[in-house]
Amino acid sequence: MASCTVCRDNDLASEWELDMQLCLRCADAYGVMPMRPARRPPVPCTRCNSLRFVRAIPRELTAAGRGSYVDRVASPMAVTYQHEYQTGPIAGPLALDPRKTYGYLEMYVCRGCGFVEWYCSDPENVPIGPQFMTEDIDYGTGSPFR
Numbered sequence: 001m002a003s004c005t006v007c008r009d010n011d012l013a014s015e016w017e018l019d020m021q022l023c024l025r026c027a028d029a030y031g032v033m034p035m036r037p038a039r040r041p042p043v044p045c046t047r048c049n050s051l052r053f054v055r056a057i058p059r060e061l062t063a064a065g066r067g068s069y070v071d072r073v074a075s076p077m078a079v080t081y082q083h084e085y086q087t088g089p090i091a092g093p094l095a096l097d098p099r100k101t102y103g104y105l106e107m108y109v110c111r112g113c114g115f116v117e118w119y120c121s122d123p124e125n126v127p128i129g130p131q132f133m134t135e136d137i138d139y140g141t142g143s144p145f146r
């Protein structure tokens, strides 16, 4: 049976683990998730005309937890975040969770010149509003220029 390519301790039992080549524990620790369908159209690099790219889901590295229980966390980068609010006796806004996101990002790195293009794999899921630090721009209707 195949084992995890990182820890080598855990057997890859599920189809998901076999696809990822990681056990669930390592995938969670490293913020690895399956690649979504590619979003960029198959056109040459706008800078150098190369047809070869590296497609990557970039991750952000951050810390989570309180006091002496702080863990480093790796998460796929996204456009914006969910707002969580705790009700009850200690009501208040909760810190943004790097894994509770809207709109996964992916980047295409041109193998020819290194130019990087960003895409969002699920733009339909991105909420719009100043509270999300997002704004709708539609260059097809009226003037967006201010």
Ligand SMILES: [Zn+2]
Residues within 6 Å of the ligand: 004, 005, 006, 007, 008, 009, 010, 022, 023, 024, 025, 026, 027
């Ligand atoms: Zn592992």
Ligand SMILES: [Zn+2]
Residues within 6 Å of the ligand: 045, 046, 047, 048, 049, 050, 110, 111, 112, 113, 114, 115
């Ligand atoms: Zn290029």
